[in-house]
Amino acid sequence: MPASYLWLIPLLPFAGFLINGTLGRRLPRPLVSAVALIPTFLSACIWMWLWFTMKAAGAPESIHSVVTLFGNSWISISGFHADFAFTVDHLTLIMLGVVTCVGFLIHLYSVGYMAHEDGYWRFFAYLNLFMFFMLVLVLSANFLLLFVGWEGVGLASYLLIGFYFKKDSAANAGKKAFIVNRIGDFGFLLAMFLLVAHFGSLDFATIFNTVSQHPEWQGGFLTAIALLLVVGATGKSAQIPLYVWLPDAMEGPTPVSALIHAATMVTAGIYMVARTHTIFDRSPYALGVVAIIGAATALFAACIGMVQHDIKRVLAYSTISQLGYMFLACGVGAYAAGIFHLLTHAFFKALLFLAAGSVIHALSGEQDMRNMGGLRKRIPVTFWTMTMGVLAISGIPGWSGFFSKDEILYRAFISNNPIGKLLWLVGVVTAGMTSFYMFRLWFKTFFGEPRYEEHPSLHNQGAAAQLHSGTHEVMAAGHDEGQIAHPHSVHESPWTMLGPLVILAFLSFAGGWVGIASIFGGHDEIGRFLDPVFSAGTAGTGFQAEYSHATELILTAISVLAAAIGFFIAYALYYKKPGTAASYARRFPALYRLVENKFYVDEIYQAVIVTPLLVFSRLFLATLVDGGLVNGSGFTAGATARGLGSLARRIQSGNIRSYAGWLALGAAAVIAVMIFGHSLWLH
Incomplete structure (x- = not known):
């Protein structure tokens, strides 16, 4: 039985973590690479074997649980019981494919990107640990085990984002990600407490079957549970108001950004909402909240992404915006469309981040697009592969992102949501903005006159060690805009980095063909595949049926027109007349500064939440509680003991009388x- 080997999929990366984490410091780098890559590759192979075996045997049952550890008594307390169990169904198979396959390509890319970095063994140990916890999260058969993986990816993200821990910005970014996610996790914990109180279990099958057997349950405590789950999802998947940690996550090495943004952590919230759709389907209010949060986040992040200068930060806000699309899909009940976009997004966003890493590698750590330009002929493989990613995320017909994004917009338009048409309009506007800021990145990076200084190659190993971002980011940080110190000439990346780019470029183009709608001659294979999961336990969440194929074609034409408008505006501002955008910025300085500074959300959080908490902690907790009560009671106890000891000491005088x-x-x-x-x- 293939499902009986599920436990090997997360165990193999964990073995790689243990070996590199304990012995990696003393192992040669090729062996560290092998220890990290082979387990990840084997996990991907097991997934492929599982996929083809289950496909050949017909559609798998909705839930297959395998207790792998502790028998049937992992936790058993006062009538509450939880198994250490993994599950596999249609949704699990897709998520496993995304995590293992894209994760392996990022591991392979990292061998070249991190070749000259200190802490090479530590990086791959953390990377394997991240994979382990994400796979546990995806495979879990109950909320408790899912929460173990949920917290684990939070820990691993803290370690990876703060990998360059000697840089204050990296250390602070790691702490920010950790703390913000704990806020969301508190909501998740409360949801679990309510589940135990109402169902006496945290097992998926038990809870979902119970809900399905009671069609009269609508809203009420199910709404409370769903909204608390949304709090957790907004933290992990970087949605309003807990999105602020994700842009700073770019402080980690570029492969970390690709892993977090594309294949693992940020998709966890989307997966959790889709997995618990049986609960959300019973609460139109909670679904409405999810849809509104998703649409607002998609539009808000796209606004900020249009004016960012750091190439990785543009992609970071792009991730937040694309996750908003997935939330929007789940909020209108189109869970399959949300997972479809999660799949295509994993391909093109991993490609975009890794291609950006190749650009940064070529320019010895430079990330500011104002210091790039003219790279199209200098790094042609990177250029063409990144072009595929730009076309995919922009929704150009034929590329993967077009099919998944168009499906979300169509489902929003025909949904039963009272504001479905408004949500569709927001999605269309966001699609145009996405096309604009991605082609802006494309033109500023690869076209026009070079805006970087090129220096002859340095042949000593000390200079070579500065090729990557961890070292050179510190060097470049001290230079004024437009003045960079490159230790060597612009160069293409090694094939350990380019190979994954080529594979991901192909997937970014063809990966969406599995979900081609019938109006384009397809059969919506991914929707059919996921139907056994999302058709179970539904209660009234559906779509209006009066819309024809002609309407769908018109809606598609509108979304394509929005993408075309975004392209032509970027073409006019950054290629045809490159100085035009700067003149508009000078014409509207207040508005430009507002958007460039991300609407000052971080500063507002700092003033309203962080500073009062620090003042309270320092004045009350540190001074009164810690300094007065804790230290005072300790001082009093010590003084009392000394006084009693002084009296007792007089008894021991040595005098017999x-x-x-x-x-x-x-x-x-x-x-x-x-x-x-x-x-x-x-x-």
């Missing part, structure tokens, strides 16, 4: 207590 006197005094005291105590007792 003194001892005899103390003995007589003690005997008299004992006799007095016996006499007077006995008399008091008689009375």
